Amino acid sequence: MTERVWRVGELARETGVTVRTLHHYDRLALLVPSSRTSGGHRCYTRDDVRRLHRIVALRGFGFRLEDIAAVLRAEPDQDPRELVRQELALVEDRITRATGLRDRLLDVLDGLDHAVEPSTSQFLRLIEETITMNQPLTPEEFARLTRQREEYARQLSSEELAALTKRREAAFAAMSPAERERLQAARAQMIPPGTEITGRAMPSSIPDA
Structure with missing residues (x-):
């Protein structure tokens, strides 16, 4: 079975996270898309969606983006x-x-x-x-x-x-x-x-x- 892939616009529509924010997370290496299309469009996988959930949750807890980056590096595979x-x-x-x-x-x-x-x-x-x-x-x-x-x-x-x-x-x-x-x-x-x-x-x- 082929794994579902979301383009950046699709992910934005389904999560409510804006395309601009997803681009910003990519630039900060917080959420780098797993692949890109031949035209350069960002594509996200199930693992990327899970990582985005962690980022959004930690933001909700009051963390700054630079602190979230440190947390993700220290514990990339949290249950x-x-x-x-x-x-x-x-x-x-x-x-x-x-x-x-x-x-x-x-x-x-x-x-x-x-x-x-x-x-x-x-x-x-x-x-x-x-x-x-x-x-x-x-x-x-x-x-x-x-x-x-x-x-x-x-x-x-x-x-x-x-x-x-x-x-x-x-x-x-x-x-x-x-x-x-x-x-x-x-x-x-x-x-x-x-x-x-x-x-x-x-x-x-x-x-x-």
């Missing part, structure tokens, strides 16, 4: 199930917050419909909840991702865990000093201020140094 679990936890928390904000907005709107002027405290609460909902990661989200990582590690056999650790250590050892610095910056960016890190509590999309 997609783990990343999806992290995304799911983030989305579920945002749904909870969005539902709370929706209910509060409905209360304010109901008051306005009945000519009841909302109090200043209500508007302050709306501002706070709106801003909070749009933050990349809260301490609670970070803690939830950490717990999921630890749970995932407990599900691995000792051989699987040893193999995973070996791959991460080899990838880190192969990095240049500049790449290691960028990776450390990526870790620091993801950790909410004041969060104490113990043991190997870093979410696995960022290898421990």
Whole structure:
């Protein structure tokens, strides 16, 4: 069976990522298409789509593009199930917050419909909840991702865990000093201020140094 190939315009239409952004990712070597047509059009495979998913997910976690590049170099073959679990936890928390904000907005709107002027405290609460909902990661989200990582590690056999650790250590050892610095910056960016890190509590999309 012939593997499906997406041209850049097709991939843009099916994912919502603009052609301009895909070109930009190519120039940065974040997402280099697996092949090109005779006319020079970029063509993407299933593996490229998976890599794009990681890039989009990490952007959603608040990573800069240069930090994403370092993460992808350090751990090119992350189990997609783990990343999806992290995304799911983030989305579920945002749904909870969005539902709370929706209910509060409905209360304010109901008051306005009945000519009841909302109090200043209500508007302050709306501002706070709106801003909070749009933050990349809260301490609670970070803690939830950490717990999921630890749970995932407990599900691995000792051989699987040893193999995973070996791959991460080899990838880190192969990095240049500049790449290691960028990776450390990526870790620091993801950790909410004041969060104490113990043991190997870093979410696995960022290898421990």
